[in-house]
Amino acid sequence: MRVHGEDFCADLVLCLRRYTRRQRHHRCVHPADVSTSRELKEPDVDVQDALIGHRIREVRRWRRLNLTVTAELAGMSAGYLSRLERGERTVNRRSILEALAQALRVSPTDLTGQPYEPTDPVSSEAHAALARMEIVLGELDLGTDPGVRARPWAQIEKSVDHLNTVLRRDADYAGQGQLVPGLLTELHAAYVQQPEHRGDILVGLLHAYHSAAVLTKNLGVRGLPILAARLAEGCARELGRPEWTAFASWLRSHAAGSLGRARQYEMSVRAVDAVVVRDANAVQISGMLHLNAALAAAAQQKADVVSTHLDEAAALAGRLPEGAENFGFLYFGSDNVGIWRVSLMTELGAGGKVAELARGVHPAALPARARQCMYWTDLGRALITERATRDEGIRALRRAEEIAPQRVRNNPFVREAVSGLLRSSRSEAGRRELRGLAWRMGVAPTQ
Template sequence: MDHEDKALGRRLREVRAWRQLSLKETADLAGISFGYLGRIERGEQPVTSRATLEALANALRIDPGELTGTPYAPSDPVGSDAHAALREVETALSSLDLGVDPGVQARPWAALAAEVDHLNNTLRANADYAALGAVVPGLLTELHAAYVQQPNERQNVLVGLLHTFYSAAVLTKNLGVRGWPVVAARLAEDCAQELDRPEWLGFGIWLRGNVAGAQGRTHQYGMSVRGIDALTPHLDCSNALQAAGMLHLNAALAAAAQSDADTTRDHLREATELASRLPERHDNFGYLYFGPDNVGIWRVSLGTELGQGAKVAEIARHVRPDALPLPAKARRAVFYADLGRALASEKRTREQGIRSLIKAESIAPQKIRNNIFVRETVADLLRQARRDAGGRDLRGLAWRMGVSPTG
């Protein structure tokens, strides 16, 4: 086996030495025990929650990505294509300005609208990052051109830009690139300000909090609550209601990442109530899939984050991931990945956890293989269960993720 499964612990030890902090000093700053930190550094204990990862990063005054080692070197040709496309995405994000014609002839709005829909409703929903990377730069360029060349379509173009910046933020965030997800979210917020409509202002706040939360959960929480307050007078509009619901879920995640279970449950309850108020026929606002079924998936994720272990399986029994509008593969994969992580945390449900993780990877491989918490879980499972019944399947999953060889 290589040392990929111990990489986070090794980086943690290196940064701690660089900061000239002892094991005890770092543990105290992070709010964890001396022994627990020692096991993490030796690769004997996985880091499977945002709360722990971010507490360690805060203690060492670094970005969490400095510990996770993202972006990961891709272990398959498709993953390699996705990473290769990042350079053009970053160039587009850094060089395009709203109101400045980039010098290309934009297609008619109907053709651009169809591509925006395909980008978000198919490629991003399928977590096809290689295809996203191939489409985003050119589409952003054309949309900026259309904003200048087609003044009668500016409102539509701004919405198209919001959706495309969303895809750019998802792509760069999930491939582990630091900095650029926040740039994409900020540019989306600029478009939302230009539109000046409550639902899109809420969407912009949600996106920024979603991609930048790890850098400041307190700020993510406060920003989400302010966004909810601004949307409260507009909840008779189903789009504004969906934006408010997603902001409640953002706030719940921020609270969970700070181990605040009561606040997490409060916002989850609010999101559930808003989802129940959606009319039967409504737009999928922002391609966010907000509704009872997606709130259920978030409930599983939040239970996993709060360390509820195998109890999450009971929550999952009432969730219908396949009821989300097709394709929504990314959301379904999140459900099985977080369920798998929760089940894998206890010996009696470990095999079920492995099967759930493998199912998640089969649904959206590019997304799951780049997930730090799945990688940590797989590495720990591999260490604990090399010769048990799940060994072969687990080794296959680890190999595809680049965590370890099959031997």
């Protein structure tokens, strides 16, 4: 793997994995096994090992960089970095994580510890599918028959619809992991064997590659999200429809985001400038590209630029006719822009003030549980940064977990927040909701 122009040494991977695993000697627990009537015991290890700051210190020492130099490279004070490494502060924003990853010349996932070891049977199934996903993404070529007999298009189409309307909607990583590799293989076979359906098949491939890119990205696997997005771009070029070309550009910038925010911003702006907004589909993909640009700006702490793109997205959402098709199953609209606004203000460090913005947002109006989960996750992350709203923030995180558990348990910022709260206050750690979250995520051991 090549990181920032140099070969990534396997010794670093081993170093990171060894200490990550030290605190994970607990058995796999299914969420249903956590009884509401049973007291969870206090963690018996130092949960600082689960914090990103611990990994930062390990990598910094491995790089033989002193604290002052690293802090300067990351654009922060040495005192602040020291508090991060000691676990007195948590890494709660993309801007901090990515600045430190760049300073240390590693990927952000090397500091978060992703992909995380599964903590329940469902998570195990999701991770088990990643090996097959890698094989499929590396082997399939558009126009080359993979050697399987494809079902009739009507049956394949039902599988694509199930992927979009059930598995992706619910952030069911295990279900997607089981379906997508085989579905991609069959779609490539159908492309060759059923030329009369090629237009529909190419759209199906775009949906399947979308799932592959987002699934592998959210599970913290490097390389595969970009590969899936690049393959989607090839399908979009073959399809030759402007809205799907823009969709593929959106997917690529989304998949590549954490590896280069300036590049993500550039790609998003260039793609949105190329869209001719003539119909509802073009409105929706333009809006999503503006949201991508806003995220890239937020990760660089450019609040004015964030505001500009959020306003553009909101204006586009206002132009959508009632009953418009949900293009690309992206759920673009006023409610989704509101959810993004909460997320982006959380990234900009607005803290408890995010609650004011959240009052006008209606996440339940979106049928996508993944989007509802995003709202409650980021609201919770914002609220726990202030003591007065900390309990409310923990409840928001718990609600997010109830909505889409696989997504929340693989979110590095939620894990960081929970680990930090467990370490900072024993009275906080004693609360059932916080301790239960930590247990189910694997950041505190079972007894």
